[in-house]
Amino acid sequence: xxxxxxxxxxxxxxxxxxxxxxVAVIAFPIWLAFIASTVSQPEIVRPPMPLLPGDRFLENxxxxxxSGVNVPVARxxxxxxxxxxGIALGKIAISLLxxxxxxxxxxxxxxVFFWLIFLTLMLPVEVRxxxxxxVAARFGMLNSYxxxxxxxxxxxxxxxxxRQFFLTVPDELAEAARVDGARPMRFFVDILLPMSRTNIAxxxxxxxxxxxxxxLWPLLITTEPEMNTIVMGIKQMFPAGDDVADWPVIMAxxxxxxxxxxxxxxxxxxxxxxxxxxxxx
Amino acid sequence: xxxxxxxxxxxxxxxxxxIHGIDLEIADGEFIVIVGPSGCGKxxxxxxxxxxxxxxxxxxxxxxxxxxxxxxxxRDIAMVFQNYALYPHMSVFDNMAYGLRIAGRPxxxxxxxxxxxxxxxxxxxxxxxxxxxxxxxxxxxxxMGRAIVRKPAVFLFDEPLSNLDAKLRVQMRxxxxxxxxxxxxxxxxxTHDQVEAMTLADRMVVMNEGRAEQVGAPLxxxxxxxxxxxxxxxxxxxxxxxAPADLNGAAAPALLAALPPGTAAIGIRPEHLELVPxxxxxxxxxxxxxxxxxxxxxxxxxxxxxxxxTMRIAGSPExxxxxxxxxxxxxxxxxxxxxxxxxxxxxx
Ligand SMILES: Nc1ncnc2c1ncn2[C@@H]1O[C@H](COP(=O)(O)OP(=O)(O)OP(=O)(O)O)[C@@H](O)[C@H]1O
Ligand SMILES: [Mg+2]
Numbered sequence: 130x131x132x133x134x135x136x137x138x139x140x141x142x143x144x145x146x147x148x149x150x151x152v153a154v155i156a157f158p159i160w161l162a163f164i165a166s167t168v169s170q171p172e173i174v175r176p177p178m179p180l181l182p183g184d185r186f187l188e189n190x191x192x193x194x195x196s197g198v199n200v201p202v203a204r205x206x207x208x209x210x211x212x213x214x215g216i217a218l219g220k221i222a223i224s225l226l227x228x229x230x231x232x233x234x235x236x237x238x239x240x241v242f243f244w245l246i247f248l249t250l251m252l253p254v255e256v257r258x259x260x261x262x263x264v265a266a267r268f269g270m271l272n273s274y275x276x277x278x279x280x281x282x283x284x285x286x287x288x289x290x291x292r293q294f295f296l297t298v299p300d301e302l303a304e305a306a307r308v309d310g311a312r313p314m315r316f317f318v319d320i321l322l323p324m325s326r327t328n329i330a331x332x333x334x335x336x337x338x339x340x341x342x343x344x345l346w347p348l349l350i351t352t353e354p355e356m357n358t359i360v361m362g363i364k365q366m367f368p369a370g371d372d373v374a375d376w377p378v379i380m381a382x383x384x385x386x387x388x389x390x391x392x393x394x395x396x397x398x399x400x401x402x403x404x405x406x407x408x409x410x
Numbered sequence: 411x412x413x414x415x416x417x418x419x420x421x422x423x424x425x426x427x428x429i430h431g432i433d434l435e436i437a438d439g440e441f442i443v444i445v446g447p448s449g450c451g452k453x454x455x456x457x458x459x460x461x462x463x464x465x466x467x468x469x470x471x472x473x474x475x476x477x478x479x480x481x482x483x484x485r486d487i488a489m490v491f492q493n494y495a496l497y498p499h500m501s502v503f504d505n506m507a508y509g510l511r512i513a514g515r516p517x518x519x520x521x522x523x524x525x526x527x528x529x530x531x532x533x534x535x536x537x538x539x540x541x542x543x544x545x546x547x548x549x550x551x552x553x554m555g556r557a558i559v560r561k562p563a564v565f566l567f568d569e570p571l572s573n574l575d576a577k578l579r580v581q582m583r584x585x586x587x588x589x590x591x592x593x594x595x596x597x598x599x600x601t602h603d604q605v606e607a608m609t610l611a612d613r614m615v616v617m618n619e620g621r622a623e624q625v626g627a628p629l630x631x632x633x634x635x636x637x638x639x640x641x642x643x644x645x646x647x648x649x650x651x652x653a654p655a656d657l658n659g660a661a662a663p664a665l666l667a668a669l670p671p672g673t674a675a676i677g678i679r680p681e682h683l684e685l686v687p688x689x690x691x692x693x694x695x696x697x698x699x700x701x702x703x704x705x706x707x708x709x710x711x712x713x714x715x716x717x718x719x720t721m722r723i724a725g726s727p728e729x730x731x732x733x734x735x736x737x738x739x740x741x742x743x744x745x746x747x748x749x750x751x752x753x754x755x756x757x758x
Contacts, residue, residue: 301495310483
């Protein structure tokens with residue numbers, strides 16, 4: 130970056146040493162997981178643990194993807210993907226619309242709704258999990274995608290983000306659009322949405338990862354292995370009782386579980402960073 | 411290309427009335443400037459004509475049609491905002507074309523109309539740019555262009571030049587006037603800058619605290635202000651106000667006798683004061699400081715009674731020593747008389 134202060138000499142080396150150490154500490158467990166996913170079961174359980182990749186990479190990953198332990202990992206990846214996408218897109222759609230309503234329309238009970246939305250901030254899934262489960266069960270949403278997605282969509286964080294952003298959009302823009310003949314939804318689609326796109330991208334990344342990493346809720350709501358998501362599915366792969374854990378496959382699954390969020394961050398990084406640091410006005 | 415009529419138009423926000431009943435008839439093709447101090451309700455009035463504010467009472471007509479309940483887009487108006495309000499994510503072309511697209515015009519016609527407007531405003535090379543890649547003056551032109559392409563019957567401007575630097579403001583002022591002439595569109599223009607008001611207006615409306623104090627041609631308003639407020643607001647430096655009793659020079663009795671009955675205050679424009687020998691003076695004072703502007707000089711005088719006066723003389727201030735006593739007079743015809751409520755007393 131051009132604006133950064135340039136450092137020279139010893140300071141530079143020390144800085145890099147520190148950074149490398151930090152990265153190593155964080156990356157080491159992941160490296161171990163990767164190693165474990167490329168060797169055979171006996172190699173893992175016999176100390177010392179290997180630190181270099183083995184030769185069973187393809188076999189282990191194929192086993193994981195196509196047969197897994199309870200259900201093929203490919204199935205769990207798909208479930209997780211549907212859930213994460215559903216949560217991210219659903220939340221963005223709902224929060225964009227509700228922020229639009231709250232900022233641009235004067236309707237009776239506007240403040241009440243605003244505070245109701247605000248209240249949900251204080252009630253994350255974990256707090257309202259028992260009643261939410263009850264409701265989901267009565268709607269027959271156990272072991273279904275709607276059951277995985279809907280209860281997690283309702284939250285206010287994103288609504289707030291968009292509300293704050295919409296408040297910075299000058300009123301004159303809405304008025305100019307009105308004079309130009311744009312009805313409210315047209316203004317929303319033609320003007321507000323394109324102006325929010327960096328915010329949307331940033332939020333998408335955050336929400337996708339949030340959805341992907343859900344653990345407790347999928348654990349409750351899915352009982353059939355076919356509906357397991359990958360993050361909770363890993364736990365389900367641990368054997369009960371005296372069975373031997375198939376560590377290479379479990380580790381391969383862990384690595385696979387990490388990939389999609391990484392890919393999302395990588396592909397959306399540019400938009401994501403822009404969305405965090407600037408808002409287009 | 412329409413007349414605009416306001417009949418006893420009022421605006422109330424909550425319980426406060428901010429526009430207290432304005433009547434105005436605007437002829438087709440006329441350029442009306444609404445001028446007044448900050449907070450007097452100029453924007454509110456304009457926005458009621460635009461349809462961006464509801465009309466609390468009274469009637470707004472555009473081309474003989476009552477439009478109180480009509481949406482802005484159906485009023486056949488176009489508005490230019492103070493901060494331009496360009497759509498930041500659209501190109502200059504799209505900014506100008508947006509209204510036409512919504513109206514469902516054919517593509518070819520849109521392109522042609524946008525290009526014609528761009529040509530008129532010298533924006534042709536910028537059509538692909540985003541607003542943030544333009545200078546303030548260019549953005550201003552795009553905002554104008556967006557108004558022009560719609561071929562509205564009425565242009566509404568809310569302080570369109572106040573974000574520009576002084577030089578550009580003068581240039582854009584001339585362009586706006588030329589454009590309005592060329593298109594023959596009725597225009598309603600809000601400003602707090604009296605120079606803009608004087609130079610642009612066919613007629614100007616001087617507003618104060620939600621009332622129209624005077625409506626008239628600029629020079630008419632300047633020469634015969636209807637109230638002390640108008641007299642003080644239009645003209646820079648402002649008119650000097652004095653009580654009749656303040657006139658105490660040798661020639662004062664004759665002048666006082668000529669004032670209409672009921673005169674509570676008199677007003678003299680700075681350029682109407684002249685230096686005279688003591689025996690012809692109606693006023694005296696000492697020069698406090700002078701501002702030489704090249705072509706003219708402003709002299710600020712202190713009076714023994716404590717008020718200050720401003721006079722404007724042509725040329726440079728040679729021969730005026732600081733604190734020297736000066737004797738002043740003004741031609742009786744140039745002196746405005748006001749009654750106790752501040753209304754001008756028209757000599758009968
Ligand atoms: N939405 C509103 N709610 C309440 N009061 C308002 C509202 N809009 C304007 N006002 C009040 O109405 C009065 C006139 O405001 P307006 O914006 O028309 O003034 P203005 O003449 O355009 O001033 P300026 O030259 O500063 O733009 C002000 O006293 C203002 O406080
Ligand atoms: Mg204003």
